[in-house]
Amino acid sequence: MxxxxxxxxxxxxxxxxxxxxxxxTDEYRPIEILYNISKNAEGSASIKLGDTQVLxxxxxxIDKPFSDTPDEGILMVNVELSPMASPEFExxxxxxxxIELARVVDRGIRESKVVDFKDLCITPGEKVWMVNVDIVALxxxxxxxxxxSLAAIAAIxxxxxxxxxxxxxxxxxxxxxxxxxxxxxxxxxxxxxxEFYIVDPLSxxxxxxxxxxxxxxxxxxxICALQKGECATLNEKDIEAMVDLATSKAEELRKxx
Amino acid sequence: MMAYTKRIDGRDFKELRPMExxxxxxxxADGSAYFKIGGTAAYAAVYGPRTSFPRFLQNPKSGVLRxxxxxxxxxxxxxxxxxxxxxxxxxxxxxxxxxxxxxLDLEDFPNSVIDVFISLPETDAGSRCAGITAAALALADxxxxxxxxxxxxxxxxxxxxxxxxxxxxEEAYEGGPVADIPIAMTQRSKEITLLQMDGExxxxxxxxxxxxxxxxxxxxxxxxxxxxxxxxxREGFKNDN
Amino acid sequence: MSEIKVENKxxxxxxxxxxxxxxxxxxxxxxxxNEKIFSKRxxxxxxxxxxxxxxxxxxxxxxxxxxVIIGKISDILLSGWRINLFSxxxxxxxxxxxxxxxxxxxxxxxxxxxxxxxVVTKVTNVTxxxxxxxxxxxxxxxxxxxxxxxxxxxxxxxxxxxxxxxMVNMIKDNTNTQITVGQNGVIWISGEPEMEVVVGExxxxxxxxxxxxxxxxxxxxxxxxxxxxxxxx
Numbered sequence: 253m254x255x256x257x258x259x260x261x262x263x264x265x266x267x268x269x270x271x272x273x274x275x276x277t278d279e280y281r282p283i284e285i286l287y288n289i290s291k292n293a294e295g296s297a298s299i300k301l302g303d304t305q306v307l308x309x310x311x312x313x314i315d316k317p318f319s320d321t322p323d324e325g326i327l328m329v330n331v332e333l334s335p336m337a338s339p340e341f342e343x344x345x346x347x348x349x350x351i352e353l354a355r356v357v358d359r360g361i362r363e364s365k366v367v368d369f370k371d372l373c374i375t376p377g378e379k380v381w382m383v384n385v386d387i388v389a390l391x392x393x394x395x396x397x398x399x400x401s402l403a404a405i406a407a408i409x410x411x412x413x414x415x416x417x418x419x420x421x422x423x424x425x426x427x428x429x430x431x432x433x434x435x436x437x438x439x440x441x442x443x444x445x446x447e448f449y450i451v452d453p454l455s456x457x458x459x460x461x462x463x464x465x466x467x468x469x470x471x472x473x474x475i476c477a478l479q480k481g482e483c484a485t486l487n488e489k490d491i492e493a494m495v496d497l498a499t500s501k502a503e504e505l506r507k508x509x
Numbered sequence: 510m511m512a513y514t515k516r517i518d519g520r521d522f523k524e525l526r527p528m529e530x531x532x533x534x535x536x537x538a539d540g541s542a543y544f545k546i547g548g549t550a551a552y553a554a555v556y557g558p559r560t561s562f563p564r565f566l567q568n569p570k571s572g573v574l575r576x577x578x579x580x581x582x583x584x585x586x587x588x589x590x591x592x593x594x595x596x597x598x599x600x601x602x603x604x605x606x607x608x609x610x611x612x613l614d615l616e617d618f619p620n621s622v623i624d625v626f627i628s629l630p631e632t633d634a635g636s637r638c639a640g641i642t643a644a645a646l647a648l649a650d651x652x653x654x655x656x657x658x659x660x661x662x663x664x665x666x667x668x669x670x671x672x673x674x675x676x677x678x679e680e681a682y683e684g685g686p687v688a689d690i691p692i693a694m695t696q697r698s699k700e701i702t703l704l705q706m707d708g709e710x711x712x713x714x715x716x717x718x719x720x721x722x723x724x725x726x727x728x729x730x731x732x733x734x735x736x737x738x739x740x741x742x743r744e745g746f747k748n749d750n
Numbered sequence: 751m752s753e754i755k756v757e758n759k760x761x762x763x764x765x766x767x768x769x770x771x772x773x774x775x776x777x778x779x780x781x782x783x784n785e786k787i788f789s790k791r792x793x794x795x796x797x798x799x800x801x802x803x804x805x806x807x808x809x810x811x812x813x814x815x816x817x818v819i820i821g822k823i824s825d826i827l828l829s830g831w832r833i834n835l836f837s838x839x840x841x842x843x844x845x846x847x848x849x850x851x852x853x854x855x856x857x858x859x860x861x862x863x864x865x866x867x868x869v870v871t872k873v874t875n876v877t878x879x880x881x882x883x884x885x886x887x888x889x890x891x892x893x894x895x896x897x898x899x900x901x902x903x904x905x906x907x908x909x910x911x912x913x914x915x916x917m918v919n920m921i922k923d924n925t926n927t928q929i930t931v932g933q934n935g936v937i938w939i940s941g942e943p944e945m946e947v948v949v950g951e952x953x954x955x956x957x958x959x960x961x962x963x964x965x966x967x968x969x970x971x972x973x974x975x976x977x978x979x980x981x982x983x
Binding site for chain 2 (some may be wrong): 761762763764765767779781783790791792806807808809810812813837838839877878880881905961
């Protein structure tokens with residue numbers, strides 16, 4: 253029973269629209285969103301998709317702006333695949349998968365211009381807010397990408413600026429001012445296996461899929477980031493179907509935030 | 510000179526902060542635990558016994574314990590913590606190993622490694638102790654043989670008072686001398702497996718604190734026990750401990 | 751003074767005192783230190799006269815001779831295959847223990863087992879350094895067909911199998927699903943998709959309630975509920 257056999261067995265189940273945990277192809281596992289999971293972060297959230305769990309936190313810093321955007325703040329998105337989360341993750345510098353994850357999550361947020369960067373300016377050319385969003389995977393039971401994307405937005409939504417006292421940040425004082433979110437971009441990854449499209453795969457399903465397409469969409473359905481992964485090809489019909497599925501799922505997820 | 514008459518957070522001098530302990534929180538791991546004391550929380554995940562890489566770490570007579578301690582970037586009260594190992598986290602990883610090794614019985618697992626990953630989402634002093642406490646719990650959850658149980662807590666001195674379970678504000682107290690002493694003890698014999706100190710203290714006070722640590726680690730141990738029994742006990746089963 | 755400090759079928763944890771006195775004999779995960787007996791793992795006590803045993807409730811699979819286990823081919827060697835046993839130790843299956851036919855030197859071994867194949871195999875020998883020898887010659891030992899792999903703690907396997915197979919057979923017969931349970935906690939199932947989901951849920955229930963009494967009745971009740979009909983055991 254090699255991987256082709258394992259895939260054939262999964263396809264047999266998908267033909268009856270019964271996945272390995274009984275879900276339909278377009279269903280997500282139970283989702284749990286908790287805010288303020290770290291009192292020291294300026295904003296934080298925990299996301300569970302079934303057993304998959306990630307934590308995200310926002311920390312503000314003050315820094316010099318980039319020279320080509322002197323009146324804009326900076327947003328940094330970082331993903332850590334902690335070796336706690338899976339026997340396949342190792343300690344050490346990020347590997348290709350964790351870099352891809354981080355960049356895909358970052359693009360989804362950055363390209364949608366969810367945060368008003370001009371709003372983050374303190375003194376043009378000298379001081380701007382730097383917003384650090386750090387996402388840490390706690391348990392990988394499949395679909396880390398979507399969990400990370402959801403966690404990042406939840407933490408950003410939860411964040412409150414710290415007060416500035418005498419020109420320095422006083423982390424002990426949180427202001428009432430949050431980050432003005434202009435939109436709620438969410439990434440949904442659709443996987444193709446055989447002739448089927450599934451969302452929110454379990455780890456055992458995830459390793460059998462042929463190709464995946466991560467689609468980040470804004471509230472009005474505009475696509476703001478795309479990433480195709482894995483080795484099989486996709487045709488236009490696939491793209492259209494996967495984008496449609498991702499968009500409608502993102503709408504459902506958005507309601508939970 | 511003002512004496513430290515009342516604790517910053519209102520506790521009694523020997524009182525520990527509220528605690529929470531849970532096991533099985535990371536399903537993919539072989540064993541896992543979450544331990545929180547006041548504003549300091551730690552996750553621990555155990556993978557193993559598993560094949561040891563690199564090979565040269567292998568011990569043909571026994572399994573080997575390897576601990577890796579990290580703080581999540583958003584866990585600190587001030588600046589963001591830059592991801593990646595640093596000297597402090599490497600040191601804590603090492604003392605954590607030394608705190609747990611004395612009770613482990615790994616003879617049945619030659620040439621293998623037991624990895625313990627500890628990561629903290631929020632910190633308010635006592636972080637290495639919370640990490641050790643969570644790690645011991647996770648090892649028990651994973652079924653790793655241990656002849657005794659290890660519990661850890663930070664005690665110390667703030668000005669003229671001996672205190673149990675310092676919070677960050679006490680560690681940083683500027684009104685007088687401070688000593689911050691993380692201790693880990695075995696449950697049965699109350700032997701010390703971790704002892705460090707920052708600050709200054711007299712020998713007399715140190716010995717008093719070691720005595721106080723016995724009671725304090727008992728209280729930590731109670732939480733560890735109830736976390737394990739909560740998972741391994743099911744309804745319809747008679748066991749009232 | 752001789753004294754047993756725990757009851758029978760009690761959940762105990764590492765370092766917990768079970769008895770004091772030299773009359774008692776520790777077994778399983780119980781050990782003696784001077785006058786007292788303690789547990790070194792989370793487990794269930796089993797007291798039989800003077801023998802105080804602790805049956806572990808969690809832990810890794812340790813290979814034992816004659817265990818029938820399920821593994822995955824991870825490498826092709828010069829004269830056999832390496833098999834991942836989902837423990838700290840891999841196993842080696844030599845050609846002579848794998849097939850009944852004569853194999854010429856240099857023959858392509860992948861026509862028997864390929865990397866990624868799942869096999870039901872028997873442990874024939876374990877050295878002190880935990881080198882494990884395997885065999886697939888014998889009843890029930892084989893390469894597995896299309897199906898699904900589930901994993902449970904090895905210490906739950908006896909409950910999943912049941913006395914003389916009573917538990918696993920009840921599930922197999924009433925869901926029409928093939929089920930092979932490896933002592934290493936690796937389980938292979940194959941049947942109709944809806945029934946596989948049911949089997950997965952039942953196995954999870956057994957795992958989470960493995961040491962409660964009346965488990966068979968409870969699983970039977972769940973099975974009846976999911977199938978919507980009464981079953982005869």
